Amino acid sequence: MKQDSIRPLLDQICTHMGNEQDRGAVASYIPELACIDPAHFAMSVCLPDGTQISVGDAKIEFSIQSVSKVFTLAIALGRHGDHFWTRVGREPSTHVFNSVQELEARDGIPPNPFVNAGAIATTDCLLVGATPKETLAEIVQFMRLAASDDAIFIDPDVASSEKETGHRNWALAHFLRSCGNLRHECELTLGTYFHHCALAMTAEQLARAGRFLAGIHPAGNLIAPGHIRSINALMMTCGHYNGSGEFAYRVGIPAKSGVGGGILAVLPNRASIAVWSPGLDRYGNSLLGTQALEILSQELCLSMFSVAPGMASQG
Amino acid sequence: MKQDSIRPLLDQICTHMGNEQDRGAVASYIPELACIDPAHFAMSVCLPDGTQISVGDAKIEFSIQSVSKVFTLAIALGRHGDHFWTRVGREPSTHVFNSVQELEARDGIPPNPFVNAGAIATTDCLLVGATPKETLAEIVQFMRLAASDDAIFIDPDVASSEKETGHRNWALAHFLRSCGNLRHECELTLGTYFHHCALAMTAEQLARAGRFLAGIHPAGNLIAPGHIRSINALMMTCGHYNGSGEFAYRVGIPAKSGVGGGILAVLPNRASIAVWSPGLDRYGNSLLGTQALEILSQELCLSMFSVAPGMASQG
Amino acid sequence: MKQDSIRPLLDQICTHMGNEQDRGAVASYIPELACIDPAHFAMSVCLPDGTQISVGDAKIEFSIQSVSKVFTLAIALGRHGDHFWTRVGREPSTHVFNSVQELEARDGIPPNPFVNAGAIATTDCLLVGATPKETLAEIVQFMRLAASDDAIFIDPDVASSEKETGHRNWALAHFLRSCGNLRHECELTLGTYFHHCALAMTAEQLARAGRFLAGIHPAGNLIAPGHIRSINALMMTCGHYNGSGEFAYRVGIPAKSGVGGGILAVLPNRASIAVWSPGLDRYGNSLLGTQALEILSQELCLSMFSVAPGMASQG
Amino acid sequence: MKQDSIRPLLDQICTHMGNEQDRGAVASYIPELACIDPAHFAMSVCLPDGTQISVGDAKIEFSIQSVSKVFTLAIALGRHGDHFWTRVGREPSTHVFNSVQELEARDGIPPNPFVNAGAIATTDCLLVGATPKETLAEIVQFMRLAASDDAIFIDPDVASSEKETGHRNWALAHFLRSCGNLRHECELTLGTYFHHCALAMTAEQLARAGRFLAGIHPAGNLIAPGHIRSINALMMTCGHYNGSGEFAYRVGIPAKSGVGGGILAVLPNRASIAVWSPGLDRYGNSLLGTQALEILSQELCLSMFSVAPGMASQG
Incomplete structure (x- = not known):
């Protein structure tokens, strides 16, 4: 992932999501979540070189749940x-x-x-x-x-x-x-x-908090590499409840969602990504957050399951 | 994956599996499978450069189921x-x-x-x-x-x-x-x-047959790259039935098992791997085949969920 | 049950059911059942003294299923x-x-x-x-x-x-x-x-066929009394599929329904009753057949679970 | 039910149950129940004429649960x-x-x-x-x-x-x-x-408490007869949890069990019966209590699903 190519893409995603009409339903079971404005959208990406690129409401705190x-x-x-x-x-x-x-x-x-x-x-x-x-x-x-x-x-x-x-x-x-x-x-x-x-965390904070799972934390390994592998594997197969298979299919990156509308996605050795949009889909996962990650994954070929375009299309 | 480091490891795994006492139970619901000797073991790896490394009974056909x-x-x-x-x-x-x-x-x-x-x-x-x-x-x-x-x-x-x-x-x-x-x-x-x-296929044939999913088939893409991504994602979340979460946790490579004891594992852009051992675990997946892939994955850090050792331990 | 009191009640029920608008849905999975006219209604009661009282289409055959x-x-x-x-x-x-x-x-x-x-x-x-x-x-x-x-x-x-x-x-x-x-x-x-x-049986035939379960067959016991008891018990707890509890609550008589719209109800030592109306409720039991039995049971205090009115109201 | 025939039968059942080795397992989830002696057995029957016949520990209180x-x-x-x-x-x-x-x-x-x-x-x-x-x-x-x-x-x-x-x-x-x-x-x-x-009640008290459901309470109807019918129907289909079908098959009397080992059985217009034996079967119903009711039901032909022996065997 090149820093230069990411910023314009994030900007584009942010604009796109701002115009999206169907934003899902904000969690309503407690007043503190029910009153959140569904218009919020934020995305933040941390790269191995220490840079962090953010768009939208990336400095506003939300409940990470x-x-x-x-x-x-x-x-x-x-x-x-x-x-x-x-x-x-x-x-x-x-x-x-x-x-x-x-x-x-x-x-x-x-x-x-x-x-x-x-x-x-x-x-x-x-x-x-x-x-x-x-x-x-x-x-x-x-x-x-x-x-x-x-x-x-x-x-x-x-x-x-x-x-x-x-x-x-x-x-x-x-x-x-x-x-x-x-x-x-x-x-x-x-x-x-x-x-x-x-x-309560901002998208910027959450993206940084996920760096250790991508193996790109500036302080090195906070936990044993074997445990990092375990957690990432579980995020892939179980990170989105009974919508996990669908998320793996669409996005292809280990990730964990929260009912506050946040998602943390971890691409080993390459990036830690946080996204926030309060409206949820029927599984309780952020509707636009998932869409945003899907676009990012598609545009940059981030899915773990992708073959390199050059190789697959050489035939 | 370096060709040089793979062969000795495969030999070592093959020897190890030959000595394993607990080999699981061969599928018994049809006579053709019930009569297979549980002592069989084979493994074969295809690499992007076109080389193929095999050990054990890699030229004996089994039912891929x-x-x-x-x-x-x-x-x-x-x-x-x-x-x-x-x-x-x-x-x-x-x-x-x-x-x-x-x-x-x-x-x-x-x-x-x-x-x-x-x-x-x-x-x-x-x-x-x-x-x-x-x-x-x-x-x-x-x-x-x-x-x-x-x-x-x-x-x-x-x-x-x-x-x-x-x-x-x-x-x-x-x-x-x-x-x-x-x-x-x-x-x-x-x-x-x-x-x-x-x-009926040999482990060698099966490993070669999986190359297109790794994007390393010599004839290029047999199917659309988007479909390759879909299939690999599904192999990760669903390839081992109700033991898929466990396989992702232990091995971390998209793979599909068969009741004949074969497993095809696909590492995008890096390798197509077939393994065969007829004895099954309680989910109906090859017992030793899974173990063999787990060792291979661990030794060569092949799990998609691993962070590079150098990076995680630099702290 | 007195013969004299039954006929007028059956006539009344038959008239009532003839006017009922909501008749349920006729089984549609095979053409032979799908073409049955939902207007049909029949009821027939066999008593210990050998008499049989019938109303409606009691001589028309239906599929007892x-x-x-x-x-x-x-x-x-x-x-x-x-x-x-x-x-x-x-x-x-x-x-x-x-x-x-x-x-x-x-x-x-x-x-x-x-x-x-x-x-x-x-x-x-x-x-x-x-x-x-x-x-x-x-x-x-x-x-x-x-x-x-x-x-x-x-x-x-x-x-x-x-x-x-x-x-x-x-x-x-x-x-x-x-x-x-x-x-x-x-x-x-x-x-x-x-x-x-x-x-294929008529309501009259079906009512007579049920007499041995009520212990009122003219030829005596066709099967062992212990088996009669078993069958009646099962009809009470299981005779209407996952609507059996409801039927026991509303009617209180052991009975078995069929998707052709027939119900056989057995009151040990007292009566064998058949009813037929082709339209079904959501469980697959005859909608009007059940209603007819409920009215009959209420009017004549036939529910096994009733206390004698005189006794309970003496206080 | 004749008073004269009941007492010797109850005595016989009581003796039989006293000798029974397999008494089930006493509920152990609270100390008050866990310490109850599984040797206890009591049975008490109330008849329409106001008489009550009891055997065993019918004056000892147990938790009716x-x-x-x-x-x-x-x-x-x-x-x-x-x-x-x-x-x-x-x-x-x-x-x-x-x-x-x-x-x-x-x-x-x-x-x-x-x-x-x-x-x-x-x-x-x-x-x-x-x-x-x-x-x-x-x-x-x-x-x-x-x-x-x-x-x-x-x-x-x-x-x-x-x-x-x-x-x-x-x-x-x-x-x-x-x-x-x-x-x-x-x-x-x-x-x-x-x-x-x-x-906390004795078997004698419990049998008397059930009289209103049999319509034989000396003070007449404590509740509406329609509600009595409803309760009796529910006891038949649901009174023994997921063992209710089995109880209807074996005993054929509306009844409700408790984890303290008590069972109240109600035969409309004929009797209210309480039985107590603390050991439970795998469904959580009194093991010997059920057996005792089964014997009583068989010997006196009390099952609601029985046909009169004379009638069924007259052929």
Whole structure:
């Protein structure tokens, strides 16, 4: 990826998205998300040479929500290693992101760490030997280090709204606990979970935070390369819930979405990309964010599954 | 990938696999597969420069079975384009490869072209405007062109055994037909399906046949680059049935397995790899074949999800 | 039940049903059923004293379809005794009557003998030691004896239409066979099944055929009283597919419906009742037939679950 | 049923059950239930003439648990009438009694009032316009009236143990709430639910409490006869969770079980029967309690589905 070719393309995408009429539906289950203006759009790209190119509202904070699951997984793998996988699976899901059904069918082992049940179990792992406050401090600290930005914070209003109204997540937590797959009280684990989902970040910060997964963080490897590979693989097969196959087909880059409209996409050795547009598709993934990544991927041949044009067309 | 570093590694893997005690269980539902010696092991790698490196029983034919679904998909996409996707989905499955359950839950639209139901619908697409004989001729012709080898043939005994005993596939075909998602008589479509699954190929032939998906076929692009990208993406998310997430995690290369013990793995722009070991794991994928690919991927850092070691460890 | 009170009530119900606008949808999957006039309505009641009271089109034949499952179960229990239950369960179903999903979830053991899968397995039991022709002769013979009428016959056009178009049933048969729960070729078993479903009977004949289940057949017990009890219990919990709970709630009489619009209802020691109206509800049960039975049950306090009005209101 | 023939039979059953080795497994999820001696057995029968015949530990209290759902349903139907059915279905379930899966598949409408989800929704209905304390007072009052015994009480230790450990029920409550099918805070509804499940009663008291459903309460009808019919129908099709079909087949009497080992069986116009044996079968129903009812039903021809022996054998 050449810096020169990226900026005009990002500008073009940003203009295109600004004119798009069908912007999806903003998440409405808590007032803090429901009131977000669906007109927002931002995109930011970090390259191996340290440059960062951004367009749109890339300096406006949004709730990263489920994108935070990538970072809690990184910390959990670092702390528990392969033992982590005794509690969470590594397979895509076919039901909605907050399905209890799938959890019951699997006897309390979530299919993967990126559906809600799996992320709650991941958070529970982080609480081993640490208080919620310490755990959240560690997560925020990790985010700040990853993003090279000490200004990152958790939005307490979002966290407490989730706690009030997140009945589906409470159902998941109690179900996990009934299966012996939650070591701490639901209040503790969910309280922590709701807080890290409430991390407020800009697209610029998020793109920088993803650099370590692309192996292009200026401070080198924040976590073991083997864990980076694991996380990227899971983002490819499970990063967009039951729309993951479709995302791999259309975009072809490991990525994780959040219900706040953010998506973090990671191209190993080449780029870390963040996109934000608050309106969601029927799977709960950013509608325009996905479109933007699809255009970027197509125009620059970024899909991992592409063959080099020159080679394929030489016949 | 350097040719020099590959041969010793392949030799080492071949020796290792020869000594492995737990070889999985050979498919037993038809006598032609049940009688295969589980001691077989073969691996073959085709590189962009035209070289091919093989070890083990790489010149012994085996039944490629579901690996053929990659090639019928290639032909179907070529003929029907995006219209093909009105009949088959693009999402991973969570049930066994021959599940009717999943098909019923999706109102007769198979989750993807690589589970049996999806592949039967794909074969049905190929029969539009062509007889089974013509369709099979086209498939064989495509395989021979892809593998640069006119000796490839269909094993009639395997095909007729499948027809006799493949009651689960008959159930799938009738179910598809009851939903209006099979245009031809079950006998026609399944007859054709059983025959292309009965293609007999060596690991060498299979590796060569996969070159066009890696964009390294000597004759250039056999199909549109966009379709290559689609097929590779689907192999990554759906190529190993309900064990696809696990395969992506462990190996990180788009690949498709068959119940005959073969796996075709495709690394865009870099390599086409075939492996064969008849014993299967609980998902119906080659047990040692998967292990062999995992070792190869790890040793040569082939996983698409890896970051360059130098970069990640520079910190 | 007094004969004198029944006739006026049946007349009243018949008039009421004649005026009903919403008559449900006639089964449309085969032409022989699709062409039936939804205006038909018939009801017939057999009492212990040998009298039979009928209204409406009670002398017009209709295809009894799944009502035949009651009679094949009676014969199968007589021949195989409790051993029969190794192949079929005794629990209600929650999916549609021809669901493969439920069968797969239960590893090939149908939930009960009254869903299609269970009835196909029942027919398969009848074929042990007998040809399809002999089995059908036995079934017809049993029906004639039960109904005291030698004119009962199988409609060959209905049977052959089913064979052509019954892809869901073919899917079920092949699935059963793939699980080892079908001893004969699908063609044999399904051929027999389609034929006994194609029995053509009048409401008068059907009511008489049900007398042995009420213990009021003039020739005494055609089958063991224990088997009568079993069949009646199953009709109560499973006789209306996934609408069985609703039927028990509204009508409270063991009964079995058929897609031809017939229902046989059995009140032990008191009455055998047949009703026919071709239009179906969303579960595949006769819409007006159910309403007619509900009115009859309410007016005469026939629900097994009723308390005697005098007793309950004495307080 | 003749009083004279019942006592010796009950004595015989009691002796038989005392000698039974396989007594099932006592519920172990709360200490109060886990410590119950599985040797207990009691049976009590109330007849229309006002007599009551009891054997075994019929004066020892046990936790009636889910048997209480029959009584809360009676009160809820009395208060809300048919409007009640907008929130709960009337169909049998095929999953375990505390399944969330089934609730999710039905979009938050429990299949029937006797699985946990349905009973929680029923309790929520009772809280409309009343505090938990008032609601519990009403329930206890109803039980005392039904049982003609003012000594009936709620065991606070059982209630509070449930509250601590009943994570599956918390999951159900939160799931219901997330679907808008719980009007009150989970704490309020579940608190009330856990308390009425903790009603402590003897077999004698329970048999008397069931008289109104048999229409043989000395004070006449406590609720509308139409509601009695509804409740009895639901006990037949749904009273034993996913073992209801089997119970109807073996016993043939409307009945409701509880995880404390109690079963209330109601034979309209003829008898109200309570049985208690703490060991459970795999569905969570009393193992010996079911056997005892099966013997009683067989010996006295009590199954609703039986034909009179004289009639059936007269041929």
